[in-house]
Amino acid sequence: MKTKLLYIVILLIAMGGVLLFRGARLQGLIYVPIAAVLALILNEAVKRLPLAWWLVVGLVFMIALFLPDATMVAFFPGETLNSSAELAYFFTITPALIVAALLLAAGMRRLSTSVSLRPNRWWTTAVLFLSLLLIAKAIHSFYWFIVWDNTGDSLAYLWLFFPSIGLIMAGFILFNTLPNRRKILGFGYVLLLLPILFAVLAAARQVDYRALTAQRADAVVGALGRYHVWNGHYPQNLHELSPRYMLSIPRPFIIYGQDWCYVSDEITYRLSYVDRDHWSDPRLFGRVHQVAMHPADESAWPSPCAAEIAVIKAKFPAYPYTYKTVAE
Incomplete structure (x- = not known):
């Protein structure tokens, strides 16, 4: 009992230290006991729940990390275009790092049991492997979230706050649930992943999101060219490019959850995307990236991205998004 109390005190001090180091106000310390209680609950769950249950939990979070940004916007609509990415980050990446530690703890505990009590090796191997995959995918998703963060009012290194708290919780659980020398994994989990993040x-x-968008647009243009060579016309929509001419269609990296604005009459096409001069500018416009063979009557085509911007305006009625022409 005394040992557990000591662990809890260390956990509280560590979390409080991270909060104060990150510049949080004293009122923010209320989250420390909440996180500590959650860590204790998860600590007991690792000891009691079967491996199959943890495997399901890990798979759920893995699927969540693989969801496309448009789907994440549907789950976490937010109040503005920028807040959707932030909500998706909060509810997926840090919890995934904690779940990965829970999987690791559950798997390592089974490995340390006696032969007579040891469950099927396949389950243990699957749980440990899923833990490593979840860590790798969480780091990958963290990278792309930070790139998205560059497109708005970036918080930069402040985004390490949530993973720091999550990793401390994870380290506490590993240290408290693993036997003997394996407790060192608790320290290793924190000391290894924090520098990596x-x-x-x-x-x-360092990523230039506008240059990245241009590169992605060029890749789509290349796929459209290949489609035209093989079929003698351009596709009606970009989904026809995948997977034969392009394994997957990358999205523009300007506004979270937005896709390309594409129109075509099979003889020619126009590829554009929703853009804005500055992240705080509510005036949105369609930036044309490529037009293949201007049509005889280009006025028959709608204004670039007009329909997509209308959807944005309807989705965020509290924010004054408007459509503007590039010439404005």
């Missing part, structure tokens, strides 16, 4: 964040901060 810091390095990933630093790398993502």
Whole structure:
């Protein structure tokens, strides 16, 4: 009992230290006991729940991390275009790192049991492997979230706050549930992943999202060209490109959840995307990336991205998004 109390005190001090180091107000310390209680609950869950249950939980979070941004916007609509990515980040990446630690703890505990009590090796191997995959995917998703963060009012390194708290919780659970020398994994989990996340964040901060969007648009244009060579006309929609001419269609990296604005009459096409001059500018417009063979009557085509921007205006009625022409 005394040992558990000591662990709890250390956990509280560590979380409180992270909060204060990140510049949180004293009122923010209320989250420390909440996180500590959650860590204790998860600590007991690791000891009691079967491996199959943890495997299901891990798969659920893995699927969540693979969901496309348009789906995440549907789940976490937010109040503005930028807030959807932030909500998706909050509810997926940090919890995934905690769940990965729970999987690791559950699997390692089974490995340490006696032969007579040891469950099927396949389950243990699957849980441990899923834990590693979940960590890798969470880091990958963290990278792309930071790139998305560059497109708005970036919080930069402050985004390490939530993973820091999550990793401390995860380290506490690993240290408290694993036997003997394996407790060192609790420290290793924190000391290894925190620097990795810091390095990933630093790398993502260097990405030019407009240049990335141009590269992706060029890739789509190349796929359209291949489609035209093979079929003698352009597709009616971009979904016809995948998977034969392009394995998957990358989205523009300007506004979270937005896709390309594409129109075609099979003889020619126009590829554009929703853009804005500054992240805080509510005036949205369609930036044309490529037009293949201007049609005889280009006025018959709608204004670039007009329909897509109308959807944005309807989705966020409280924010004054408007459509503007590029010339404005």
